[in-house]
Amino acid sequence: MKIFLCRLSQPIFIWKLLTIKENNLRETEAYVYGSLLVISSFANAILYNWYIFNLRNLSMKVRIACSSLIYRKSLKLNKNNISKTATGQIVNLLSNDLSRFDKLFLQIHYLWAAPLEALIILCLLYVMLDPKGTLGISLFFAFIPIQLYMGKKYSDFRLETAIKTDERVRLINEILSGIQVIKMYTWEKIFIKFTNSIRKQEIRYIRKTSYLKALQNAFNKFLSKGALFLCVMVYIFTGNRLQSQYVFVIKSFYNLLQNNMTTNFPEAIKNIAEASVSVKRIEQFLLYNEIKHNKIQEMQPKKGVYLEKISARWSSAVSDTLSEISFEATLGQLVTIVGTVGSGKTSLINVILHELPLAKGRINIAGNISYASQEPWLFGGTIKQNILFGQPLDDVKYEEVVNVCALNHDFELLPYGDNSIVGDRGITLSGGQKARINLARAVYRNADIYLLDDPLSAVDASVGKQLFNECILNYLKNKCVVLVTHQLQYLKKSDIIYLLKNGKIIASGNYEHIRNCGEDFARLLNKEVEYEDNSTDNAMNQKLLNQKEEKQFYENRSFGTIPLKVYFSYLLSGGWCASSVIVIMFIVSQSLLSGVDYFESYW
Numbered sequence: 053m054k055i056f057l058c059r060l061s062q063p064i065f066i067w068k069l070l071t072i073k074e075n076n077l078r079e080t081e082a083y084v085y086g087s088l089l090v091i092s093s094f095a096n097a098i099l100y101n102w103y104i105f106n107l108r109n110l111s112m113k114v115r116i117a118c119s120s121l122i123y124r125k126s127l128k129l130n131k132n133n134i135s136k137t138a139t140g141q142i143v144n145l146l147s148n149d150l151s152r153f154d155k156l157f158l159q160i161h162y163l164w165a166a167p168l169e170a171l172i173i174l175c176l177l178y179v180m181l182d183p184k185g186t187l188g189i190s191l192f193f194a195f196i197p198i199q200l201y202m203g204k205k206y207s208d209f210r211l212e213t214a215i216k217t218d219e220r221v222r223l224i225n226e227i228l229s230g231i232q233v234i235k236m237y238t239w240e241k242i243f244i245k246f247t248n249s250i251r252k253q254e255i256r257y258i259r260k261t262s263y264l265k266a267l268q269n270a271f272n273k274f275l276s277k278g279a280l281f282l283c284v285m286v287y288i289f290t291g292n293r294l295q296s297q298y299v300f301v302i303k304s305f306y307n308l309l310q311n312n313m314t315t316n317f318p319e320a321i322k323n324i325a326e327a328s329v330s331v332k333r334i335e336q337f338l339l340y341n342e343i344k345h346n347k348i349q350e351m352q353p354k355k356g357v358y359l360e361k362i363s364a365r366w367s368s369a370v371s372d373t374l375s376e377i378s379f380e381a382t383l384g385q386l387v388t389i390v391g392t393v394g395s396g397k398t399s400l401i402n403v404i405l406h407e408l409p410l411a412k413g414r415i416n417i418a419g420n421i422s423y424a425s426q427e428p429w430l431f432g433g434t435i436k437q438n439i440l441f442g443q444p445l446d447d448v449k450y451e452e453v454v455n456v457c458a459l460n461h462d463f464e465l466l467p468y469g470d471n472s473i474v475g476d477r478g479i480t481l482s483g484g485q486k487a488r489i490n491l492a493r494a495v496y497r498n499a500d501i502y503l504l505d506d507p508l509s510a511v512d513a514s515v516g517k518q519l520f521n522e523c524i525l526n527y528l529k530n531k532c533v534v535l536v537t538h539q540l541q542y543l544k545k546s547d548i549i550y551l552l553k554n555g556k557i558i559a560s561g562n563y564e565h566i567r568n569c570g571e572d573f574a575r576l577l578n579k580e581v582e583y584e585d586n587s588t589d590n591a592m593n594q595k596l597l598n599q600k601e602e603k604q605f606y607e608n609r610s611f612g613t614i615p616l617k618v619y620f621s622y623l624l625s626g627g628w629c630a631s632s633v634i635v636i637m638f639i640v641s642q643s644l645l646s647g648v649d650y651f652e653s654y655w
């Protein structure tokens with residue numbers, strides 16, 4: 053409000069100074085108005101900067117608060133919803149969507165301040181000069197519905213762009229995380245095609261937004277000059293003699309309007325429209341279901357996992373992934389889950405972790421859980437940090453875990469042992485090494501229940517045997533261990549085996565019992581062997597095929613600084629014709645704008 057008063061008072065003081073003679077003002081009064089003009093300009097500068105500083109501060113706080121909200125939410129999402137939310141979407145929410153708040157806060161007050169200011173200027177012109185002086189302002193008001201319509205269009209385009217950006221960022225993330233595989237199989241061209249096609253769709257919406265922006269800018273430029281022109285013409289054609297003070301004061305009022313009504317007001321509408329899309333996207337993300345942790349029910353005699361006739365599905369569109377499953381694993385037991393590929397073993401582990409919500413049945417987890425996922429996950433840091441995962445270092449325990457997970461030999465081979473950095477610009481580990489570090493992280497954590505999802509698949513037979521005997525059978529002997537495996541040779545040592553088929557338990561009990569209860573178990577054994585043979589053959593064939601392709605595909609690589617021709621090709625990427633038109637239009641429009649200003653001063 054104070055800024056408002058400072059800005060509006062300036063043309064009034066200018067008017068008073070210009071009409072000294074007509075109003076027979078004394079010299080001291082002229083000094084007073086002159087000083088007030090300087091003071092109001094100075095106060096305006098100070099207050100405006102203070103206002104912007106506070107708004108930026110506020111928008112920064114809101115952005116940080118929302119970032120941490122999204123971050124915390126992403127940690128609480130259950131797996132079902134994580135699969136709906138690609139990493140790309142979260143990255144887009146954190147970067148693109150939240151950045152809309154910065155602009156929104158800077159401009160939001162113009163939504164009410166600009167029309168109010170226009171209204172006050174309308175009254176001032178009416179009182180101070182002539183009713184005709186107000187005519188041009190009506191042009192500003194006439195354009196408000198058009199600007200609101202454009203705001204709506206901005207919001208539509210923003211939503212479409214955001215969806216396409218999500219897709220593109222997700223694809224790029226996947227390409228980056230799997231770049232080694234892509235390069236190994238020489239799939240670069242296919243992925244370049246995918247990326248280009250998604251990028252093209254994204255650019256289509258960005259282009260529409262840019263056209264709208266250009267149209268709005270053209271409107272705004274026309275509006276400010278057109279309003280002044282209309283006002284002056286009406287004044288002359290109604291028989292008045294044009295005086296310089298009249299033009300000067302009207303122009304300074306219209307300059308204020310030009311800033312607020314033709315720049316800040318439409319920007320405010322555009323930013324609100326874009327931010328409302330971002331708010332909806334963030335809201336949708338925050339409303340995703342979270343992992344629900346059941347309270348430990350102490351009535352169970354022993355710590356462990358108890359599932360009673362549970363059914364669960366990943367999405368309502370598919371049939372039950374798991375149906376009518378009763379499962380029990382208690383402290384001191386090694387419980388093994390076996391079954392063909394896709395039979396629901398990992399899904400069962402996800403039910404225990406509360407990642408997959410139950411459709412039916414009861415679940416009771418007594419004790420805390422440590423989990424080693426089927427796909428090893430490592431973060432950028434040392435191997436030691438990956439194993440400790442924030443837990444305090446206990447040297448003896450750490451040594452033991454490294455031993456039982458058969459990592460000692462690997463540490464000897466690595467340049468800095470367990471202090472070697474993995475991930476970005478660090479060393480690249482083999483699949484087996486990653487799997488064992490993943491297992492070591494789970495084992496190092498002190499828990500009652502250990503859920504180990506197929507940790508023995510990525511290692512060779514002798515290391516697998518060592519892991520099973522030393523880690524699972526010996527080190528974790530007093531714990532409740534739930535092991536998912538395809539390695540049927542280890543089943544003899546299991547206390548209970550659950551045989552899964554199509555999401556149902558078709559047999560459970562000890563090894564002898566399972567072996568005698570039907571032919572499924574024997575068939576499973578044979579299938580596993582067949583599958584492994586086929587998959588090896590397929591991998592070999594694929595490799596040969598790719599080696600053939602590799603002969604035709606050469607990778608280009610350059611060194612040194614970026615050559616000038618790269619900048620030129622960037623500038624001309626829209627085509628010679630479009631690029632030349634842009635340059636010519638820029639020169640012409642700038643000359644016209646400067647010409648208008650020159651003509652105004654001459655006139």
Ligand SMILES: Nc1ncnc2c1ncn2[C@@H]1O[C@H](COP(=O)(O)OP(=O)(O)OP(=O)(O)O)[C@@H](O)[C@H]1O
Nearest residue numbers: 131135366373391392393394395396397398399400
């Ligand atoms: N995150 C997920 N979102 C949606 N569906 C899933 C998800 N994880 C698994 N499924 C589906 O659930 C079914 C069972 O898969 P699951 O991974 O549990 O099998 P599995 O027995 O562990 O297989 P494998 O031996 O290959 O690990 C499959 O049809 C799979 O497509």
